[in-house]
Amino acid sequence: MEKRILLLEDDTALGETLVELLEERGYRVDWARDGAEAADFSFDTLYDLYLLDINVPEIDGLELLEGLREADDTTPVIFISALVDLNTIARGFGLGAEDYIKKPFSPEELLIRVEARLTRSTGRIRFGTLEYDPLRRVLKKEGALVSLGEVQLCLLDLFLKNPGQVIDKEVLMECLEHPSSAALRVAISKLKEKTGLEFTNLRGVGYAVQKC
Structure with missing residues (x-):
């Protein structure tokens, strides 16, 4: 990029x-x-x-x-x-x-x-067409800013810092105001819609963002 x-x-x-x-x-x-x-x-x-x-x-x-x-x-x-x-x-x-x-x-x-x-590290995370600055909590997709709510930012931070790794659903639900399995599915679906990320659901365990 x-x-x-x-x-x-x-x-x-x-x-x-x-x-x-x-x-x-x-x-x-x-x-x-x-x-x-x-x-x-x-x-x-x-x-x-x-x-x-x-x-x-x-x-x-x-x-x-x-x-x-x-x-x-x-x-x-x-x-x-x-x-x-x-x-x-x-x-x-x-x-x-x-x-x-x-x-x-x-x-x-x-x-x-x-x-x-x-060439020095800026701390930013590049993932496909996404660029995420964890310090500023700012996300860009193909160079354009992407507006995310607090729940989506919290989930994004966890997924992009642990690409390909299954994150326990209990950890992910800490991002939610009213935690439940259904609410987590909805939040991840909204995150996918805004970012284009693909997620894997390991039933009963948690979710992982698919590596590019």
Whole structure:
């Protein structure tokens, strides 16, 4: 599955160059020209990496990152900026940035840093066309957000963390507000309908999600 990157850059020429460079490497890139637009993108889409300029209109890159972290968004961040004062850099790392690239930079340097960051584990679970972030409790199917209720999220978490394994129905029913075998069957049926997952029912024991 292709990796998705959100680029925040208000310089049109540089933005166009970076989008072309990253897309040539197979990344899917959304380009925001100001911090408010970047915030909207981050609300609607689950990204693998943020590339953020700092000195941009509306909401600067540091304020954006602060808001993302307060919202429990743990997506890795690389700052790309001409700002070099130590206080700014220190604040960026203090807010949770993983890297900092000073403008101007070579395309090769950017790609090396991006690829190094994206090869590290993000804790996300990929299962067929699904991508699940257990920290944010967010599910995407073919890149689109899937809305699930608390019961469905609880069941999904158990199944995707234990693919192919039969989970005892008593454990699964702990996700239900009013536990019963019938209620569990209905909940799993709804989860299947929304996600496309296939389940195996070992009668009297429990359920397992079928491996892709």
